[in-house]
Amino acid sequence: MSNNTNSLLSVGTCYFGAGQLADSHFIPCGNADLGGPQACCYENDYCLSSNTCWDPDTVVTYIAGCTDPLFRSDKCPQRINYPDQQWVAIARCEGDDIDIWTGCAQHPDEIEIEKENCVCNMTNQLIQNPNGKDSFDEIGRLPNMTGQAIAYNPTAVPSATTAANRSDGGLSTGAKAGVGVGVAIAGLLLIAGAVVLFLRHRRNQRQTDREKAELDSPQYRPTQYEYGRNEKSELVGDGYRGLSMGTAGQKSELSSERPVQEMG
Structure with missing residues (x-):
């Protein structure tokens, strides 16, 4: 089946910054040709809500990139203070800030996901989970290469209507407002x-x-x-x-x- 008609495949090219091509091990969390820009994670890892990823081998939650080469889509994770890292480990805060996740930079030059001793640091706040949730929702597990099917969580399987609409189309919030x-x-x-x-x-x-x-x-x-x-x-x-x-x-x-x- 053509990549343009199968919304279950991982299709597209990943970037970790504007014009910064990601390593080939990072693949899309959906079909970018059909559904518009997608978040990216390391192959065989889990794609989660809020454009985050989870590596089952190291038990590290992290953010990587997206398929928008301009890095303006809302599918591109926030990477303030980490412009040159392929991926950034994140840690959840506690107490009243349990819905906030901050970034770490112990392995800025690594491609493969590694174990991180990452703790909350409010000066590097990256994500505030919607509705005060303290965890992310599973979207699906990636295959080991692009062009292969994603093992979607039954509650997150993309519908034909959602894919056909290409609701995002790569526009940023500012562009949409314009x-x-x-x-x-x-x-x-x-x-x-x-x-x-x-x-x-x-x-x-x-x-x-x-x-x-x-x-x-x-x-x-x-x-x-x-x-x-x-x-x-x-x-x-x-x-x-x-x-x-x-x-x-x-x-x-x-x-x-x-x-x-x-x-x-």
Whole structure:
């Protein structure tokens, strides 16, 4: 099955910092080609919640990297004060801070996970577990190389919908906020344009209605140019022609003469 359609495989390239390619032993905790950026852990180790890892051989909890080469995705672990380490061991604090995990740096140049005597140090706080939890949830155990299936915990198996959505897409929180602001501004500009067009249409409609009302008003009287000079001429002409015809007829009848012999 293609890597682009199987969400159960470990697929992608891991980085432990922006532009810092991780050792090939670090592999993704999911299919980066299908589901977007993924956290990374050492091969055969466990992927946990909050982008953390656990090595069963050394019983060390640690953070490593992610598949985003810019290291901006929310799948990339916080690595303040440890920019050049392939992995960073973490230790849980106690008491009121039992949900906080801090970092250690005993083996900054090591690739393979090693035993750490790591204790809480609040100056190197890396993770605050959500909801005050004092432990991480298991996602699944990695295979020994990329392209192989991850042994997912039944409660953490990625769904086809989640993978297809690629909900993260590599955007940081700041980038997502920028996109949101851009969309909001575009929406406001569209609304403003619609308001301007509406007001312009209403103004034109009012002008048309006002002109129509003036034409229909009983106070309105056309000018002599609207009556037309031709109409007046035709009325005068017709009257003149009728008078001429009547005069001619009368004159003809009055001036007719009978023969003398008929009168005698």
